[in-house]
Amino acid sequence: MKALITGVTGMTGSYLAEYLLTMPDIEVYGIAHPRDSHKFLHQIENQIHLHECDLCNTETVNTLIRDLRPDQIYHLAAQTSVAESWKNPVQTISNNITCQLNIFEAVRKNSINARILVTGSSESYGLISESDLPVSETVPFKPVSPYGVSKVAQDMLAFQYHHNYGMDIIRVRVFNLTGPRQSPIFALSNFAKQIAQIKAGRNKPVIMVGNLEAHRDFTDFRDAVKAYWLALEHGLPGQAYNIGSGKSLSLESILSMLLDISGVLVEIEPNPDRMRPSDIPIMVCDNTLFRTLTGWEPMIPLTKTLKDLLIYWQTAVEENQCPPL
Template identity: 40%
Template sequence: MRVFITGITGPVGSFLADHLLTIPGLELHVFKRWRSDPRPIEHLIGRVTIHEGDLEDAFAVDTAVRTAAPHRVFHLAAQSYPSASWQAPVLTMRANVEGTLNLLEALRRHAPHARIHLAGTSAQYGTVHPDSVPIREDHPMRPGSPYGVSKVAMELSGLQYHDNFGMHVLVTRSFNHVGPRQGDRCSIQTFCRQMAEIEAGRQPPILHVGNLEPRRDFTHTRDVARALWLLLEHGNPGEVYNLCSGRATRIGDIVDLVVARGRVPVEVRQDPARLRPSDEPILQGDNSKLCAATGWQPTISMEEIVEEVLDYWRAQLSCR
């Protein structure tokens, strides 16, 4: 079986590759944007076939898909930062919508029977009233950023290819994913990196935080990787699935975990620059549809996530 992954250097891509490489008889092809940081996939060199290009380059995408001739496709590549989408809304639409269409067209030509996963986001829901939590897949979508809008368009485009061309397309709406090999824009990454910086003497013993009251749904990237494989094998084409832990953790409680696992005492101080104009009080997904289709359950606790991410940043700083 040949599998094709886009977004291989992103927060989920390399963990998905790690998981897939444990499956006997699987040949793995990955699509890497030519300018992406290769460090998250250094351990994959020689074990996977790497195709370089840009999703907005239809010729590069077509060539990669034709060469790989995949049976399974995981489309993870995206401009995935809501804040950046306000600064570059057109580029976000090009990457997330035009890029997806380039991929779908290439698959329609060269691998029309492949099973295809498209990665959406909980940002497609927009602001959700606490009475509607946990959020189900049938909740109305009203995205609050160009990023969220682009993912709605991506999802509808993919479902159109299922409806009109009979292609095996399914979509996940992913909530927060967290693990090593990830940048520091996620709140947990920010807290753990600061703690590692403080321990290394590179930052005063002050942990800067924003609003500590919101509750968010986090899933470890290794649990996400398992879920994606199970879903593409057992999920129904033309369907949408929330990919989430089904639990919401208060941000302040995560800070407490980081502080408790730190090697030096710190002061937790709210930084006005880290406060947003508005913060949804709770974002928590309902994963019952995914679990029913696959038998999947998340296995990695928040305590384990914090410990692993904190050790990751300690190791990163020791290499500098």
């Protein structure tokens, strides 16, 4: 069986490739943008079939999908940062929609019988009320960021292509992910990077933060990719499934956990540049539908995820492989 991962060089994509390689009778194929770094694939690059392709280019996507004829497609490639979407809303929305449309059209026009996983986001739910908690798949979409709008569009396009063309598409709405390899544009990874730099004597003992009052539901990448596999194994075509831990913590409490693990004493300084024009106060996942279907539940405790995240950044700092904040 051929499994194709878009965004294979990224945080989630690289973990998914590693996980699929443990499965029998699966050939792993990956699509990477020509400008992507392959650093997360250095241990497995010789075990997967890697193809460079700009997913925004309709012709090259069609040729690649036509020639590969994959059995499974895990569509992970996207601009995934809410903060970045405020800075570049046009690029975020255009990129996330166009890439997915090109994949769908290539599969449809070439009559390829592939199961497709579309990774949506809890940001699609957006402005929820207290009565909506925990958030199930029936809660209406009210996105409050350009990124959230782009993920609603991806979700609805997936439903439309299933409904109109009978395509075998599973939608997952993923709540917050974190863990080693995460970019420092995301809050927890940014905290861990700052702590690692302070611990190494590179920075003053001050942590710059945004809104610490926000509550989020975090799952480790390494648990999430197992859910993606199960979604394509057991999911019903056209159905949407929430993926998250079912537990919500404030960013303030998670930062305190990181500081306790590190043993570093710091001052915490709010930075207006890290505040978003609009932020969702609380998000917590109702994963009942997916858990009942597949038996999946997160296995990695948040404390282990945070320890691993700190080790990741401490190693990067020591090896001078630390990109700027």
